[in-house]
Amino acid sequence: MFSPTMLAGAAVLFIAVAGHAGTPDLNGIWQAVGSAHWNVEPHVASAAPITESGALGAAPAGLGVVEGGWIPYRDHARTVRDDNFEHRTERDPAVNCYMPGVPRATYMPLPFQILQTPGHVFIAYEFAGASRTVHLDQPDLEAPASSWMGHSLGRWEGETLVVDVTDQVGETWLDRAGNHHSDALHVEERFTRTGPDHLLYEATLTDPNVYKRPWTLRLPLYRRIEPNVQLLDFRCVEFVEQLMYGHLTRQPEESQ
Numbered sequence: 001m002f003s004p005t006m007l008a009g010a011a012v013l014f015i016a017v018a019g020h021a022g023t024p025d026l027n028g029i030w031q032a033v034g035s036a037h038w039n040v041e042p043h044v045a046s047a048a049p050i051t052e053s054g055a056l057g058a059a060p061a062g063l064g065v066v067e068g069g070w071i072p073y074r075d076h077a078r079t080v081r082d083d084n085f086e087h088r089t090e091r092d093p094a095v096n097c098y099m100p101g102v103p104r105a106t107y108m109p110l111p112f113q114i115l116q117t118p119g120h121v122f123i124a125y126e127f128a129g130a131s132r133t134v135h136l137d138q139p140d141l142e143a144p145a146s147s148w149m150g151h152s153l154g155r156w157e158g159e160t161l162v163v164d165v166t167d168q169v170g171e172t173w174l175d176r177a178g179n180h181h182s183d184a185l186h187v188e189e190r191f192t193r194t195g196p197d198h199l200l201y202e203a204t205l206t207d208p209n210v211y212k213r214p215w216t217l218r219l220p221l222y223r224r225i226e227p228n229v230q231l232l233d234f235r236c237v238e239f240v241e242q243l244m245y246g247h248l249t250r251q252p253e254e255s256q
Contacts (some may be wrong), residue, residue: 024159024193026114026121029224029231032107032201035062039177040217041070049089059176065107065219071179072212084178091178093171097236099130099148101172102165102187103203103217111224113231121154121161126234134163143167146183163189182209197223 035043042064048057064070073081084091094100100108110126121134134154135141143151143166150168154161170183190202199221206214 023118023156024161025116026161026191026193026199027116029111029113029229030199030221031111031224032109032219032221034065034107034219035060036065036107036217036219037109037175038062040065040175040179041177043177065217067216067218072215074210074212077180077210081178081180084173084180088176088178092173092176094127094173094176095240097128097240098171099128100125101148101168102132102150102152103189103201103205104172104174105130105149106189106201106203106221107219110234111229111231121163124231126231128234128236134161148172150187159192161189161191163187163191165189180210181205181207184209194220197225199223 038059039062043059043062045061046059048054048059050057071081089095094104094108099105105112105125105127108125108127112123112125115122115124119135119137121136122131123134124131130149132149132152134152136154136156139153139155141151141153146167146169148169148171150165152163152165154163156162165187166185168181168183168185168187170181170185173180185205185207188204188206190200190204192200192202194200200218201221202216202218204214204216205211
């Protein structure tokens, strides 16, 4: 687990060596702003699934980030998505603090940090302490096993960092609305600098088990520019212990 202090020190080292060979400098702490976390497709505002959370638990409306508007689901897969939505409070893996996967980790409402060297790009996420390494100098490197954050191989195409993400487990979701994929998912990410404090993020998702064709989501990322900005701890496991393991707690026996 990287502490904020360790990350800050690492950032200085990475910035010192990044930028060789004329590649853009992507170092920094970034965050998405918008409603993709709730639903990547267009959606109206909706009431909270838990009554007690009231207006603060409601989902905001959004125009969506999917190119063309809608995910091209196969018929059975859209039925699964609709059922996921109805049971999202208990089925969403992120509710249990599981790592969110790619691309969802990028647009969760928490920041993430990019640390860049000529051979690797390290991405640290505040949610659940998730992280991944993008290998730029090992194009034939195989994943040892499937994982929640997948296997990332990168390359530069001009000013754009292109990342192929494979070998993700099939359990991660794309958002709170139950949009999903299988373990056959292949994600091609594209990070493009559009200004000193902005990145254009694009992800093309291919999964013949779930989608009729590849499709792309697109959204801007904003650099956090506060003078003291850093990743903080969001170790959510302790927040869900009662939810996940409360049924294992020994209940006091009633007196006879």
